[in-house]
Amino acid sequence: MPEITESEGVADLLDILARLDLPVTSSRQEVSTVDGIADLVVHLGGENQPLVVEVKHSPSPAGVRQLVTRYRHDPAHHILVANRLSSMDKEILEQAGWGYLDRRGHIRLWLDRVRVDTRIDPLIEVPRRSPLDTGTGQAVAVCLLAAAGPLTVRGIAKESGVAVSSVSTALTELRAEALVRELSTEPVVPELFWALAGRWGVRERTVVLIEAPHPGDVTRTSQLGLGLDDVEATVGWALRGDVAAAVWGAPFPLQGDAPPDFYVPDNRALRIAKQFYGEAAANAGRGATVTVAPVRYAVTHRYDVARRRLSNTEWPVVHPVIAALDLTRSGARGQEILEDFEPSEGFRRVW
Numbered sequence: 001m002p003e004i005t006e007s008e009g010v011a012d013l014l015d016i017l018a019r020l021d022l023p024v025t026s027s028r029q030e031v032s033t034v035d036g037i038a039d040l041v042v043h044l045g046g047e048n049q050p051l052v053v054e055v056k057h058s059p060s061p062a063g064v065r066q067l068v069t070r071y072r073h074d075p076a077h078h079i080l081v082a083n084r085l086s087s088m089d090k091e092i093l094e095q096a097g098w099g100y101l102d103r104r105g106h107i108r109l110w111l112d113r114v115r116v117d118t119r120i121d122p123l124i125e126v127p128r129r130s131p132l133d134t135g136t137g138q139a140v141a142v143c144l145l146a147a148a149g150p151l152t153v154r155g156i157a158k159e160s161g162v163a164v165s166s167v168s169t170a171l172t173e174l175r176a177e178a179l180v181r182e183l184s185t186e187p188v189v190p191e192l193f194w195a196l197a198g199r200w201g202v203r204e205r206t207v208v209l210i211e212a213p214h215p216g217d218v219t220r221t222s223q224l225g226l227g228l229d230d231v232e233a234t235v236g237w238a239l240r241g242d243v244a245a246a247v248w249g250a251p252f253p254l255q256g257d258a259p260p261d262f263y264v265p266d267n268r269a270l271r272i273a274k275q276f277y278g279e280a281a282a283n284a285g286r287g288a289t290v291t292v293a294p295v296r297y298a299v300t301h302r303y304d305v306a307r308r309r310l311s312n313t314e315w316p317v318v319h320p321v322i323a324a325l326d327l328t329r330s331g332a333r334g335q336e337i338l339e340d341f342e343p344s345e346g347f348r349r350v351w
Helices: 006-019 061-070 087-095 135-146 153-160 164-176 191-197 218-224 241-247 267-277 320-339
Strands: 024-033 036-044 051-056 077-082 099-102 106-110 115-119 206-208 261-264 289-292
Touching: 006 024, 006 036, 006 051, 006 077, 006 099, 051 061, 061 077, 061 087, 061 320, 077 106, 087 099, 087 106, 087 191, 087 320, 135 153, 135 164, 135 191, 135 320, 153 164, 191 320, 206 267, 218 267, 241 261, 241 320, 261 267, 267 289
Parallel strands: 051 077, 077 099, 261 289
Antiparallel strands: 024 036, 036 051, 099 106, 106 115, 206 289
């Protein structure tokens, strides 16, 4: 997906406003505002305040939050034009009272008298299906984001558990979306992380247990497939979510009795967990949960954080990238935590 220029973004917005019969009475480009330099300032008929336009390529939620914070004292209305905006980007913009034009086909304006929230024809070529909508694409993306350095195609296949030919196809498709750099396997960060976050866990099934598992329950360990004998060399259960993020350094206040959340390797492990510990009713409230891992990487790359002296928990913990992806599902709260989440030494920050 090519970079969007300011002139392209401005032209697209003015064209859309004309198509929606929203009269522009005047416009100025590259002008000073209360809190910065805008790409365009538009005056719409019937509106008391001008519309300040910002154009970005594919901003991250952190970039969007910085943008709305910069203009927080500006009384004008604002709209962000971008090639691609994630659901979290849009949530941040809406909470700040901003509009947006996602050039993949969505415009939202929330002014004093003009209120528009509608799908439009895409202004850029949008693949019919993103590689991140597939298990293979997600597995490859996680592997790229979690890797400490460059990987070969065969290395990605080995780490992700995906066939070499499928890895090659996924990389080609990710390059077409400008999420992996041309002629390499280097991920474009944080864009790849946030593109994956928008699809993370959408197909997963989570079961709330009546009783929380305990690693010392040796009578059930072998049947559950916990994988506690050699955590970092075996497949098994792994702590996920808030607890995992806190272990890796996320500034997250945890209660000592917070019930654990686990990724498990397969449906068999989930079924046996239900048999041993029972499934809670839908309205039972917060309890320990088990979820089949959305990608194999979550249960093949686990960390013995007690041995690493990061925590006193006896459970293995997922990779920091997996923990960060889980946090994105907590909306604006998760985004705020991620902004100050610096993973432990030896792991890259890719968000």
